[in-house]
Amino acid sequence: MRIGVIGAGAAGLAAAYDFASAGHGVAVYEAAPFVGGQASTIEVGGGRLERGYHHLFTNDFAILDLMDDLGTGASMRWIPSSVGIYTDQKVYRWSTPIDLLRFGALSLRDRVRMGMVAKRLQRMKDWRALEDITAAEWIRENAGASIYQKVWEPLLRGKFGDRFENVAMPWFWSKIQTRFASRDRLGREKLGYPVNSFDEVFDTLVERIRSMGGEVHLESPVARVLVENGTANGLRVKHPDGTETGESFDLVLSTVPSFAFPDLVDLPEAYRKKLNAVEYMGAVVMILEMTHPLTSVYWMNIADHEVPFLGLIEHTNLMPKEMYGGSNVLYLTNYVERPSELFSMSSEQLLDVYAPHLSRFNSEFDRSWITRVHHNRVSAAQPVIPMNYSQHIPEHQTPVSNLFLANTTQIYPEDRGTNYSVRMGREVAAAMLRGG
Numbered sequence: 414m415r416i417g418v419i420g421a422g423a424a425g426l427a428a429a430y431d432f433a434s435a436g437h438g439v440a441v442y443e444a445a446p447f448v449g450g451q452a453s454t455i456e457v458g459g460g461r462l463e464r465g466y467h468h469l470f471t472n473d474f475a476i477l478d479l480m481d482d483l484g485t486g487a488s489m490r491w492i493p494s495s496v497g498i499y500t501d502q503k504v505y506r507w508s509t510p511i512d513l514l515r516f517g518a519l520s521l522r523d524r525v526r527m528g529m530v531a532k533r534l535q536r537m538k539d540w541r542a543l544e545d546i547t548a549a550e551w552i553r554e555n556a557g558a559s560i561y562q563k564v565w566e567p568l569l570r571g572k573f574g575d576r577f578e579n580v581a582m583p584w585f586w587s588k589i590q591t592r593f594a595s596r597d598r599l600g601r602e603k604l605g606y607p608v609n610s611f612d613e614v615f616d617t618l619v620e621r622i623r624s625m626g627g628e629v630h631l632e633s634p635v636a637r638v639l640v641e642n643g644t645a646n647g648l649r650v651k652h653p654d655g656t657e658t659g660e661s662f663d664l665v666l667s668t669v670p671s672f673a674f675p676d677l678v679d680l681p682e683a684y685r686k687k688l689n690a691v692e693y694m695g696a697v698v699m700i701l702e703m704t705h706p707l708t709s710v711y712w713m714n715i716a717d718h719e720v721p722f723l724g725l726i727e728h729t730n731l732m733p734k735e736m737y738g739g740s741n742v743l744y745l746t747n748y749v750e751r752p753s754e755l756f757s758m759s760s761e762q763l764l765d766v767y768a769p770h771l772s773r774f775n776s777e778f779d780r781s782w783i784t785r786v787h788h789n790r791v792s793a794a795q796p797v798i799p800m801n802y803s804q805h806i807p808e809h810q811t812p813v814s815n816l817f818l819a820n821t822t823q824i825y826p827e828d829r830g831t832n833y834s835v836r837m838g839r840e841v842a843a844a845m846l847r848g849g
């Protein structure tokens with residue numbers, strides 16, 4: 414068979430690798446001039462760095478297995494994580510159970526209660542019982558108002574904006590499950606990072622796909638899925654030289670976001686309704702190359718409405734700065750509506766909003782520390798998964814025969830991530846080869 418894949422992110426490339434490995438002809442079309450989608454990289458000080466901070470957890474088995482298959486597994490580094498939380502104008506350590514006991518922003522009773530609630534969620538294996546309640550309601554009811562207001566409400570609001578009350582509890586449950594799974598018996602968390610960046614995974618996938626006769630085309634957006642008598646049989650592709658061609662395929666897999674899929678193909682109302690059930694938050698990610706470190710933690714949660722960003726991720730507190738020409742690398746991140754003021758700001762405007770707040774984390778911070786700024790906007794960064802979603806997930810097999818969809822809204826109950834896109838890409842590829 415000849416199979417067309419739309420999108421060269423984790424899902425599209427993992428699927429294409431399996432199609433090619435099974436002896437089929439495959440062509441991947443990617444709109445961007447690079448592969449890797451949301452986990453793609455840029456050059457920083459001679460090294461490769463993700464446009465948006467990326468790490469793995471120890472139970473990210475699908476991507477870790479794929480890396481082993483590709484021979485890149487030895488690149489994984491597992492590093493004790495250091496996490497902080499900023500609240501009440503103060504930075505608290507937030508990595509281990511001892512840190513939680515020392516978390517002075519809550520009463521001792523609430524600290525203990527918060528630990529017990531997290532432990533209870535970790536032990537709970539049946540997420541289905543949590544489907545008909547939102548994360549906000551569940552936390553308020555089970556952890557109490559002060560824990561909710563001090564910690565979780567600002568973090569939920571930061572991640573989901575005004576939609577934070579819509580997020581269903583399985584999302585929060587899955588976050589707790591993942592974070593606990595990556596901890597040892599003493600509660601110390603380890604995070605993983607491929608030392609040659611996520612690029613190595615995607616570049617190796619492309620290399621393997623091509624070596625098996627497959628094609629990966631960059632700067633080649635798909636404009637339309639070609640359909641005849643209710644069956645997909647090709648793609649209309651725009652090429653970098655400005656020309657457009659129709660390419661014939663027996664099967665088509667799309668990995669584009671739900672909001673973009675109806676632009677490619679006419680779909681029945683019932684399926685479009687399922688696609689529309691999930692909204693996406695966009696993300697604005699700024700990377701600062703700096704002469705000095707800002708903090709000593711890798712991941713800083715911001716639980717303070719006055720700070721105009723959701724998190725500080727100091728990558729060079731996870732990996733050595735020598736990998737980036739000696740620069741300290743700091744991500745400033747926000748999840749926002751698209752469109753919104755922050756989403757459309759220029760780098761200079763954004764930095765003018767953000768920079769005055771950096772001295773909250775290090776009183777010596779000076780803007781002259783910033784030597785270079787990178788700025789990335791992601792339009793489909795975070796799906797907002799509503800209640801009872803198991804009954805409304807769009808099927809991978811679309812109502813158009815031979816046309817399949819695999820995007821981050823179909824990952825459930827886990828939160829989206831490279832691991833789950835790889836798992837989904839491979840599962841959908843297997844189903845397509847079995848005949849749907």
Ligand SMILES: Cc1cc2nc3c(=O)[nH]c(=O)nc-3n(C[C@H](O)[C@H](O)[C@H](O)COP(=O)(O)OP(=O)(O)OC[C@H]3O[C@@H](n4cnc5c(N)ncnc54)[C@H](O)[C@@H]3O)c2cc1C
Pocket residue numbers: 419420421422423424425442443444445448449450451452465466467468469633634635636668669670673696698746791793794795819820821829830831832834
């Ligand atoms: C800020 C941020 C931080 C993250 N941190 C982590 C992390 O720490 N760990 C982790 O595992 N995951 C993380 N993720 C999530 C992870 O990056 C994604 O879940 C995953 O990469 C999604 O892969 P995908 O293939 O499903 O989608 P995408 O990466 O979105 O790939 C879809 C591809 O389709 C292409 N495309 C769209 N339309 C067309 C078209 N018409 N024609 C051709 N191509 C098209 C796009 O350009 C894109 O390359 C993070 C995401 C963000 C935004």
